Amino acid sequence: MAIVLGDNRYGKAENRVVRVDREGDEHRITDLNVSVSLSGDMSDTHLTGANDKVLATDTQKNTVFAFARDGVGEIEDYALRLARHFVTSQESIHGARVRVESYPWQRLTVGGQPAHHSFARSGGGTRTTTVHYDGEQAWVLGGVEDLTVLNTTGSEFWGFPRDGYTTLPETKDRILATAVNASWRFAGDDVDWAGAYDTALASLLDAFGGTHSQSLQQTLYAMGSRVLETVPEIVEVRLSLPNKHHFLTDLSPFGLDNPGAIFHAADRPYGLIEGTVLRDDAPAAGPAWS
Template sequence: MSIKLGPNRYGKSENRVVRVTKTGGVHEIRDLNVSVALSGDMDDTHITGGNAAVLPTDTQKNTVFAFAKEHGISSPEAFGLLLAEHFVDSQPTIDHARVSLEEYAWERIVVGAGNQQHSFVRSNQEIRTARVHNNGDNAWVVTGLKNLVVLNSTGSEFHGYIKDKYTTLNEAYDRVLATEVNAEWRHNTIPDDWDKSYLDARRCLLEAFAQTYSLSLQQTLYAMGNRVLDTCPEICEVRLSLPNKHHFVVDLSPFGLENDNEVFWAADRPYGLIEGSVLCEDAPDAGPAWD
C-alpha cells in the first residue's frame, strides 16, 4: 500500500497584540488576536523530522509583534496582508500563508463635557474578523464579524410551513425575531479604506435586518446579503450564519393575566440555525478565500 503526506499547515495561533498609537496626548488602540498558518515544502519535517524548511512558530509570534511596532495596525485586513506577504516572500520553503485576525473594539470613556484621551471601555461583545491568504501570486481577503446580537420586537411572522404528525409549533403572525449575526464577506477589489468598507458593510447588515418585514429568517438573511452587495461594489460574496434566538410568549393565563406579546421566555437552546451565501453572478473564483 502506497502512503503519502496530505495537505498540511502549521503556525502560531492566537497571538494577542495590542497596539497603542500615541499622537501627543491622544491615544488610539487596535486590539487584535492574530493566528498564522503556513504551508509549503514540509515533507521532511513530517516524515524524517528534519526542520531545515521550518520557520519556528515562535519566530512567527515575534514577527507579529515586530510588525505591530514597525508598521502599525491601520486595520486588521491591512495588517494581515503585510504579514502574509512577508512570510511567503521572505521564506523560499513557504508557498502559502493564511493569517486570521479578530479585533476587539474599544471606545473612549466620556467624562463630563469632554473625552479622556487615554481611557477606554470595551465595546459590546461584537468581534471584527479578517482572514488573508497569500500564495506568492495572489492574495485573497475575507472580512467579517461575529457575536453581533440583534432583535426586532415585531415585524416578523412565520407560517405556512410543512406540518406532520410531529409538528407542535403554532403559526406566528407577530413574533420577536432575534439572532446573533455571524457574517463574512469576500472582496473582489482592495478598498481604499478598510475601516470604512467594514463599517459600510456592517451598516448594511443592520439596516436590512431592521427594515425587512420578515416572513422567515431565510428571507432576512438574503435581504442582508443583498444589501451589502448592492451598496459595496468591492464585495462580491457574503456568507451568513444566523442562529434563531427563539423568544416564546409565556402563558400567563394561570395567573389571570393576558400576555399580548409583552412577556417572553428567551430560550438559549436548542435553536434553529440558518446559513447561506449571497453572491454576485460575476463573482471571481474564490480560490482559498473561505478556507
C-alpha cells in the same frame, strides 16, 4: 496500498496583540487576536522529523508583535503585510493565511467629557479579516462576528409543513433576534478597507431592520444582497444566523395575562440559518474560504 501525506499547514494561533497609540493626551486602543497558518514544502518534518524548513511558531508570534510596532492601520493591510512577509522571506513557505479579529472599544465619558485614556468594550460586533497569499496573488475576506440584533415585531413564520412531530404554532408576529456572523470576499486587494467595512456593516443593519421577515432565510438574503448593492468591491457574502428564540411566557398560573410583553430568551437549542449571496459573475474564490 501506498500511504501519502496530504494537505497540511501549521502556525501560531490566537496571538493577543494590544497596541496603545499615545498621541498627546488622547490614547487609542487597537485590540487584536491574530492567527497565522503556513503551508508549503513541509514533507520532511512530517516524514522524518527534519525541521530545517520549519519556521518556528514562536518566530511567527514574534513577527506578529514586531509588525504591530510601527502601526497596525486597517487590519486587512496588517494581515496582507504579514502574509506576504512569511511567503517572501521563507523559501519553504508557499502559502500564508492570516486571520485577524479586531475587538471594539468605546471611549468613556468622564465629567461630561470624552475620557483621554479610559475605555469600555463595546458590543458592536467583532471586525474580522482573513488573508491568503500564495506568492503571486492575495485573497482577502472581511467580516463581522457576534453582531447581536433584534426586531421586536415585523417578523412572521407560518405556512410550514406539519407532521406528527410538529408542535410549533404559526405566528404572524414574533420577536426576531440573531447574532450575525458574516464574511465577505473582495475582488481584489486594493480597497478602502475602513470604508468598505463601515458600509457593509451599515447595510447589514439596514437590511435587518428594514425587512418585514417571513423567515430568517428571507432576511439573510436581504442582508447579503444589500451588502453587494452598496459595496462594489465585494463579490460574495456568507452569513451564519443563529435564531435566538424568544418565547412568550405563560403567566396564567399567576392570574396574569401577557399582552406580548414578557418573553423567555432561550439559550439552546436554536435554529441555525446559513447561506451565501454572490454576484453571478463573481471570480473563483480560490483558497479564500478554505
